[in-house]
Amino acid sequence: MILSFIIFLVLFIGGMWVMGISHDIVGFEALLFCAGLALFCLSMAWIMRADRGGATRRSNNWDGGPATN
Numbered sequence: 001m002i003l004s005f006i007i008f009l010v011l012f013i014g015g016m017w018v019m020g021i022s023h024d025i026v027g028f029e030a031l032l033f034c035a036g037l038a039l040f041c042l043s044m045a046w047i048m049r050a051d052r053g054g055a056t057r058r059s060n061n062w063d064g065g066p067a068t069n
Contacts, residue, residue, distance in 0.1 A: 008047040015039030 019036030022029050 004046070008043050011039050011043035011046060015041075015043060 015036045015038070017036070018039060019033055022032035022036060025032055
């Protein structure tokens with residue numbers, strides 16, 4: 001769990017940092033902003049799926065059958 005949190009924190013802070021410096025880098029502003037946004041979104045997805053009972057886990061799949069854990 002600690003390793004998962006460290007990965008989340010690196011992605012989260014890294015994404016915020018990349019978005020923050022994107023306006024200073026001439027010629028790559030949009031690319032860096034999109035990369036930072038992708039890192040930020042990836043960090044949110046990582047922390048929601050990290051634990052066995054994560055926020056996005058379902059007890060049943062889409063057709064109502066048993067989950068394939």
